[in-house]
Amino acid sequence: MTASFFSRERIVAPPGWSRWLVPPAALSIHLSIGAAYSWSVFKKPLEGALHISGTLTALPFTVGIVVLGLSAAIFGTWVDRNGPRAAMFTAMCCFCGGWLVGSAGLAMHQYWLVLFGYGLLGGIGWGIGYISPVSTLIKWFPDKPGMATGLAIMGFGGGALIASPWSTEMLDLFGTDSAGIAKTFLVHGVVYAVFMSLGWLLVRVPRPDWKPHGWIAAPPTAGSIATGGQVSANNAIKTPQFWLLWVVLCFNVTAGIGILEKASPIYQDFFPAAGIAAAALAAAAAGYVAMLSLANMLGRIGWSSLSDKIGRKNAYRMYLGVGALLYLTITLMQNSNKVMFLICTLLILSFYGAGFATVPAYLRDLFGTYQVGAIHGRLLTAWSVAGILGPIMVNAIADSEKAAGKSGPELYTLSFSIMIGLLLVALVCNELLKPADEKWHEPSASDDRAKEFQESRR
């Protein structure tokens, strides 16, 4: 019987296939779903068009982030089993369907449809889309998994850079009443469907006997966390390694949010230059926020690629240890040196992005490539927790400090001190990471592609 168009069997690469076609396929998905982070563009127009509060306009994004983590955790095993084409196609249907349902909701003045479309349906698309290329990229690039996943996950950061100005231009064109926003949503849904199609049409999985040109798999070295053992997703969550890494990711994300969530007010509170108009200060703060986005994006590809050379554990030592020192520096120096403040916060944000981008390769080292996508999906619940609790904590502390009569850099001393504490806890968790116990290893083959190869020869 012929395999289904979306099955894994149909996308096994022919012998002459180039692995350099896989990153564009992954990027077409991640650059699209990364538009999630441009939601703030729609908040003000929605408040006016649907006559709803700021809290309600924020809800579709909040629901989407929670659903992202949950759907990545729930559907991770399905993604690994069915392969990247089925996963990318499903992600496209959910993500673009979310825009179209939201568009219908706006046209009918039904807020719940916007919430259902963008938050729930879109969130499922973000979750499945985020993990869909990860294990495929790791298999195509066994010699540089950090670079490969860093490239795709940088795309997720880049998605908002494209969507924000593009959405703003469309709102200017169609108007900010409900009909105008509905048209903007509709165009998003259609254009992203076309753009994402490259992903599921082009993606291929490597042949079971394929290896990169000139690459020889190095045997595990003494002291390395990578043993070559393969651990299933169900077993991985029973290991301390998974939960230690969960805490590492959760606290690293929270520490990044400490700056990201309040970037514009932080800049204006630290450097309220006398004699400068409020509008000019706000514009400078907007430039600062943009610069942080750039650092976040470059950190994903740069530091994650470096992790291929220095090892994952050392990379996280740098993200967490140096990150804590940078937070300490801005807490102690306050606003005495603007250049130092900029360097410190940009590096903190680059480590925040790098934490996301390096974690799939870290999982590969710890648990092997067998079901690494499903394990990654379950780990992303740490992102959901940090994405919800982080902003609540940062905003609550800033409000209480303001109520206590503090001003300027003093407003952030407590929250920055908490971030240092979180990073140090995460650093300890990273130090405690040891190779997974052999009792969790899959017995049938030491490598899942070796297993596929053996099966293909029968």
Add this chain to the structure above:
Amino acid sequence: MTDMTADVEFHDYQSRVPKVYIALAWLWVAIPFAYGVFELILKVKQLFD
């Protein structure tokens, strides 16, 4: 690093995909990405104005 079993023969097949296809695939994602980065740099400039 992965530990391959002894009876597995791995091959490094020579790529036969025309380079122009690879370039087109990269352009598909690079053009919108470059637009996003360009818009971002315009905003970054405000910090130094």
